[in-house]
Amino acid sequence: MKILSLIPIIAIGGLLLWAAQDFPKWGDVESPASKSPVSSHFIGKTGVDTEVPNMVTAVLADYRGFDTMFETVVVFIAGMAVLAILKGSTRGNSRRKDHEVEAEPDLIVTNTVRLIVPVIQIFAFYVLAHGHVSPGGGFQGGVLMGASFILIALSWDLEKAVSRFSIERCMIVAALGIVIYGGIGLLSMMLGGEFLDYAELERVLPVSREMARYHAMLGVEIGVGFTVTAIMFALYANLSSEGSLKQGL
Amino acid sequence: MENAIAWIFIFPLIGSVLVALAGFVNRKFCYPISVLSMAGSCWAGIETLRQAMSSPSHEVSYILGGWTLDLFPRGVGIEFRADILAALIAMIVLGVGLIVTVYSKIHVEKETPNKESVYYSLMLLQITGLAGICLTGDAFNLYVLIEVAALTGYGLIAIGSNRAAAATFNYLILGTIGASLYLLGVGYLYIKTGTLNMVGIREVIENSKLANSETLQVAFVLIGVGILIKMAFFPFHAWLPNAYCNAPTTTSCLLAPLVTKVMIYVMIRMILSVFGVKFSFESTIWVSWMPWLVVIAIVCAAFLALSQREIKRMLAYLIVAEVGYMVGGVWIYNYYGLIGSIFHIISDACMTLCLFLGAGIILHKCKTTHFDGLRGLFSRMPLTMIGFFIGGFSIIGLPPTCGFFSKWYLITGGMVSQRWEYMVVLMFSTMVMVILFFRLIERIHLAVDESGKNLGKGHGDLGLTKEQTRFDEAPLIMLIPLLVAASIVLLIGVYNQDVVNQIEIFLKAYGLPTGVKYK
Numbered sequence: 145m146k147i148l149s150l151i152p153i154i155a156i157g158g159l160l161l162w163a164a165q166d167f168p169k170w171g172d173v174e175s176p177a178s179k180s181p182v183s184s185h186f187i188g189k190t191g192v193d194t195e196v197p198n199m200v201t202a203v204l205a206d207y208r209g210f211d212t213m214f215e216t217v218v219v220f221i222a223g224m225a226v227l228a229i230l231k232g233s234t235r236g237n238s239r240r241k242d243h244e245v246e247a248e249p250d251l252i253v254t255n256t257v258r259l260i261v262p263v264i265q266i267f268a269f270y271v272l273a274h275g276h277v278s279p280g281g282g283f284q285g286g287v288l289m290g291a292s293f294i295l296i297a298l299s300w301d302l303e304k305a306v307s308r309f310s311i312e313r314c315m316i317v318a319a320l321g322i323v324i325y326g327g328i329g330l331l332s333m334m335l336g337g338e339f340l341d342y343a344e345l346e347r348v349l350p351v352s353r354e355m356a357r358y359h360a361m362l363g364v365e366i367g368v369g370f371t372v373t374a375i376m377f378a379l380y381a382n383l384s385s386e387g388s389l390k391q392g393l
Numbered sequence: 394m395e396n397a398i399a400w401i402f403i404f405p406l407i408g409s410v411l412v413a414l415a416g417f418v419n420r421k422f423c424y425p426i427s428v429l430s431m432a433g434s435c436w437a438g439i440e441t442l443r444q445a446m447s448s449p450s451h452e453v454s455y456i457l458g459g460w461t462l463d464l465f466p467r468g469v470g471i472e473f474r475a476d477i478l479a480a481l482i483a484m485i486v487l488g489v490g491l492i493v494t495v496y497s498k499i500h501v502e503k504e505t506p507n508k509e510s511v512y513y514s515l516m517l518l519q520i521t522g523l524a525g526i527c528l529t530g531d532a533f534n535l536y537v538l539i540e541v542a543a544l545t546g547y548g549l550i551a552i553g554s555n556r557a558a559a560a561t562f563n564y565l566i567l568g569t570i571g572a573s574l575y576l577l578g579v580g581y582l583y584i585k586t587g588t589l590n591m592v593g594i595r596e597v598i599e600n601s602k603l604a605n606s607e608t609l610q611v612a613f614v615l616i617g618v619g620i621l622i623k624m625a626f627f628p629f630h631a632w633l634p635n636a637y638c639n640a641p642t643t644t645s646c647l648l649a650p651l652v653t654k655v656m657i658y659v660m661i662r663m664i665l666s667v668f669g670v671k672f673s674f675e676s677t678i679w680v681s682w683m684p685w686l687v688v689i690a691i692v693c694a695a696f697l698a699l700s701q702r703e704i705k706r707m708l709a710y711l712i713v714a715e716v717g718y719m720v721g722g723v724w725i726y727n728y729y730g731l732i733g734s735i736f737h738i739i740s741d742a743c744m745t746l747c748l749f750l751g752a753g754i755i756l757h758k759c760k761t762t763h764f765d766g767l768r769g770l771f772s773r774m775p776l777t778m779i780g781f782f783i784g785g786f787s788i789i790g791l792p793p794t795c796g797f798f799s800k801w802y803l804i805t806g807g808m809v810s811q812r813w814e815y816m817v818v819l820m821f822s823t824m825v826m827v828i829l830f831f832r833l834i835e836r837i838h839l840a841v842d843e844s845g846k847n848l849g850k851g852h853g854d855l856g857l858t859k860e861q862t863r864f865d866e867a868p869l870i871m872l873i874p875l876l877v878a879a880s881i882v883l884l885i886g887v888y889n890q891d892v893v894n895q896i897e898i899f900l901k902a903y904g905l906p907t908g909v910k911y912k
Contacts, residue, residue, distance in 0.1 A: 160577075163611035167584060176597070180587025182468040210457040210471045214525075214537045217406070218544055221518055224413065225548030228511040229558060312417055319410045326406055339399040341459030 194357040196276045204281065205361040209340045213325050216282075216368050220318050223375035227315070230387030249300045257299040264292040272369045276361060282368025289369065290376025297380065306381060306389055314378040321371030325364045332360070397444065398455045398473055398528060400437035401483065402521050404430045405490075409517035416510020424498050427513040431491040431520065438487040438524070442480040451898055452476035454530070468588030474530030477899040478735060481892075482658045483527035485742045488881075489650050490520035496750060496874035497643040499757065504641040505552050512552060516647060519545040523655050532579045532667060533589045535659065536572065539623070542655075543568045546648055550640040560635035567622055567632045574619030581612035582667070591666045599669055604676040609668075613677055616663055624656035624716055627690030634709040642753040645705065650745040653712055654738045657719045661734065664723065670903050674726045674910075687721035688818045690714075695825040704752045704762040707829065708745070711788060714822055715741050721815050722803045728905040730806025733799055735896050736889075740787065740795035743882045747784025750875040751777060754867040770837040772862040776872060778837065780879040785830040787882050790823055795885035802893070811909050 168175030177183060186203055196202045204212055265288075272285025297305035329340040337344035342360030343353040351359065381389055394400070408430025415422040444453050453475040460470025475483065494516065505512050522542030529535050547568070551561040583589060585608050586597040603609050625633040633653075637645045664673040674680050691714050698710035719741070722734030752762055754777050759766050771778050787796030800819065807816035866872060885892060 159611050159614065163581060163608045166607040175584070176587035176601075177584055178587075180468075182588050182593075185469050206458060207460065207470055208533075211534055211537050214522075214534075214541055217518065217521075218537070218540050221515065221541065221544045221548065224511050224515055225544060225551070228505075228508055228515065228548050228552040231508060231511070315413060316417065319413050322406075322410050326403070326410075330403060333396055333399060338455060338457060338459045339396065339403070340457050343459060 193354065194361070195354040196358055196361060198276050198278065200279070201275050201281055201361065201365075205275075205364050206342065206357055209329075209342075209364065212364070212368065213329065213340070216322060216325055216371050219371050219375050220322055223315070223318055223378045226379055226382050227311070230382045253299045257295055261292045261295060264288060264295070268292065268369075268373075272365060273362065275365050276358065282365035283372055285365075286369040286372025287376060289373040290380075293373075293377040294380045297377075297384075302381060302385055302389060305377070309374075309377055311378055311381060311389065314374040314381075318371045318374040318378070321367045321369070321374070324367030324370065328360050328363050328367070394437075394440055396455075397437045397440035398453055398475055399457075401434055401441060401487065401528065402525055404433040404437060405517040405521040405524075409514040409521070412510055412517065413514040416514075420507075420509045423509045423513045424501075427494050427497075427517055428491075430517060431487070431494045434520070434524070435484075435487045435491050438480070438484045441475050441528075442477075442484050445475050445477050445480040446895065453480070467593045468531075468590035471534050472530040472590055472592075473528045474592070475528050477895050478658075478661070479527050481735075481895065482655065482738060483524045485739055486520065486523045486527060486651055486655065489742055489746050490524075490647070492746065492750075492874045492878055493643060493647045496646065496753070496871055498870055499868060500642045500753060503757075504643075508552060512549070512641075512643075515545045515548045515552075516643070519549060519647065523651050526655050527658060530591050530666075531589055532582060532591055532594065536576050536579060539572055539575065539659075542652070543572060543623075546652065549644040549648070550636050553639060553641040553644070557636075557639040557641075560632075560639045564632040564636045567629065571619045571622030571629075574615045574622070576619075578612040578615035578619060581608050581615065585609055585612075591662070594667050595669045598672055604672055609672070610677065613668060613673070613679075617660070617679070620656055620660050620663070621720075624653045624660070624720075625713055626716055626720055627686075627693055627713060630694070630713045630716075633713060634706055637709045637712075638703070638705045642756055646746065646749040646753055649708070649712060649749050650742040653716050654719075654742050657716065657723075657734070657738055660720070661723060661731070665903055670905060680724060680726050683724035684721055684812050684815045687717050687724065688814050691717035691721070691818045691822050695822045698829060699825055702764050704755065704764070704833075705749075708748050708752060711748075711826070711829070712745060715745070715788075718800075718803060718819065718822075721819075722806060725806050725810045725812045725815055726906065726910055727806040727810035728900065728907045729802050729809055731900060731905060732893060732896050733802030733804075733806050735900075736795075736802055736892060737799035739892065740799045740882070740885060743878060743885060744784040744787035744794070744796055747780060747875065747878045747882055748788070750871070750878055751781030751784065754871050754875065755781075757871065758865070758867060764833070764836055767833070767836045769857045769862045773865045774867055775864075777867050777875060780872075780875040782830070782834065783879040783882055785833070787886070789826045789830055793886040794882050795889060796882075798886060798889040798893075809908055810906075 168177070172178065186199060186207065190196060190199045190202045194202050194206055268285045268288035271280040271288060272282060275281030275285070293305055293309050296308065328342070332341045332344040333339045335344040335347050342357040345356040345360050346353045349356050349359060408426055411426050412423045415426060441453060445451060455473040457471045457473065497516070501509055501512055519542055522538050522545060525538040526535060526542060529538060547561050547565050550564065551558045579589070582594055585603060585606060586594045588594055588597065597603070598609065622629040637649055640648070664670065694710050694714035694717060698707050698714060701707035701710060719734045719737050722730040722737060754774070755767070755770065756762050758774065759770070783794060787794035790797045790800040800823070804816055804819055807813070807819065
């Protein structure tokens with residue numbers, strides 16, 4: 145079996161190597177991907193179009209914002225699918241009876257986490273809100289935020305974390321994230337543009353068209369942050385306890 | 394309506410979020426919200442199709458985010474492009490979605506109790522993803538939407554029994570491999586062309602003479618193989634039968650008619666819009682051996698279908714065979730073959746829907762879909778059986794069902810391009826389908842068991858008690874969708890010329906050969 149599976153791997157690897165001879169040189173300014181007007185539009189016009197200094201965020205949340213909306217939906221789907229499979233399953237109840245540990249949470253660990261968690265959460269907000277200017281954004285901020293809840297679950301136990309952020313609330317927050325993202329897109333469509341044409345938001349915001357795009361990007365990043373935070377934690381809670389939401393790792 | 398094309402995905406997207414939230418209030422709201430949002434989406438689909446047909450360029454272009462198309466190659470911002478083909482297939486996706494959503498009520502309540510909200514939410518997102526795949530004009534956006542459709546599919550299948558979860562795992566591995574190969578191919582395309590817009594890529598390939606570029610050749614192979622895995626083309630079909638048979642009934646009704654067909658649409662889209670006809674057929678060597686692979690695929694799938702003793706599993710292998718038809722229709726490199734392929738996507742979606750809806754009703758009423766449990770079904774559920782067999786006759790290809798006309802074009806394509814192997818295998822598989830379905834008809838009409846023993850006394854006596862043959866039709870909420878699907882099969886058959894005219898308007902621009910080109 146192992147030898148059989150080597151055959152397609154070698155075939156694909158060989159194919160990829162064969163293709164590489166035709167690649168443009170590394171960092172070549174004449175290569176199609178760097179020379180193409182699409183790239184130069186992103187590089188040259190991002191600041192003009194959107195007032196956003198961070199080109200990556202502009203491409204992600206505005207030029208290709210539709211992709212990002214569905215990436216957020218994919219995160220949401222992942223949470224829903226895990227919930228669908230594990231909810232009400234009996235698999236988690238019967239396991240590891242023999243070596244179940246009934247220990248008190250460790251004093252040093254819990255106190256350290258008590259100190260760290262607020263810092264992580266503030267940093268998460270910073271990463272989320274600063275995505276326009278520096279590396280960061282909704283996905284990264286959301287992951288940090290979700291990690292802070294997972295840290296609570298790891299150092300106390302899952303029940304304590306779930307009592308702070310129940311799975312129902314997770315799903316509501318995750319859905320809310322999609323509503324924020326899609327809602328901004330829909331609003332700009334209602335105001336006369338195309339779906340996700342943030343510039344049209346100037347009619348309701350007291351700013352220029354470019355700044356409207358700037359602010360709308362922050363809005364959609366917040367939506368992404370909501371969904372990612374909630375689904376991060378929901379995935380951890382469900383998977384670590386096989387759906388029972390008790391004990392955890 | 395100016396934004397009709399956007400409403401196609403906005404309606405189910407809003408619907409899915411509402412359904413997910415409604416689950417916390419009252420689960421009774423989930424079903425009506427789903428049906429309403431699908432109805433809205435269908436309306437938007439019809440409107441888009443109308444716009445595409447009536448516009449002078451025969452397409453609707455919609456740039457999300459309001460960016461520009463003026464650059465060459467275009468590609469700033471994501472474009473939704475509904476030409477006639479895209480709008481037609483999207484309409485089929487939405488129509489099937491609506492019918493299945495209406496049909497789903499009893500099954501979902503019974504098979505996935507307490508999970509209705511999650512189920513309907515995933516279902517609506519699945520339809521969003523599939524409709525988006527049809528409409529998008531951006532190669533990377535297509536990948537994202539494939540992910541949406543695939544992930545919801547995994548969830549919808551695994552929500553059933555534990556066996557379904559095991560089947561899903563196979564599907565997940567293979568599906569992920571397929572999607573990754575596609576993504577890798579798109580990366581290669583971007584390296585050489587510098588844009589992700591489908592039409593933009595084609596314009597660059599045609600203008601800068603990239604036909605002999607190794608990178609593009611490999612990109613074509615990667616994308617091609619990735620899509621073949623996703624559409625369950627014969628050697629890669631292993632995930633399909635288990636996934637569809639162990640899934641909850643509604644899931645198989647939704648996925649079986651759509652997923653594989655949409656992937657064939659993606660293949661056609663890649664050939665026509667991204668790589669271009671000239672590159673795909675004349676600069677690669679696929680034309681010379683793909684029809685032979687198709688022959689192997691159809692023969693094997695037909696035999697596998699013949700050896701099944703269970704309706705759903707038999708239908709699953711039929712799908713694998715039908716995939717072979719459509720792939721063959723594309724790769725014989727002929728105008729008529731491609732008409733046949735596109736028409737067959739439409740008719741196959743409708744007839745597979747018919748068959749799976751019927752199988753779902755049988756499962757609901759008889760608790761089994763094994764061949765032995767079918768005796769006397771015609772006297773019990775005549776309407777269901779008529780609907781089911783209209784689908785069956787269409788698979789065989791009897792006029793006036795739509796399956797006859799699409800197969801007609803496929804065979805014509807095989808003849809004029811002189812790919813006799815493809816034509817012969819189509820005839821062969823038609824014979825196998827005849828055996829498959831008349832064997833079923835025999836099962837429900839005659840009283841002969843597996844070993845040939847006579848159970849009744851002849852003259853229509855099935856050896857069943859009066860109780861067992863009493864009229865006992867399916868609930869209306871399941872019966873009506875089935876009959877609607879069956880009448881669509883007949884209607885598309887009767888009005889086949891109108892459908893073909895539209896497909897011809899679309900295909901004329903691509904300069905496909907009407908005679909022998911290969912050899």
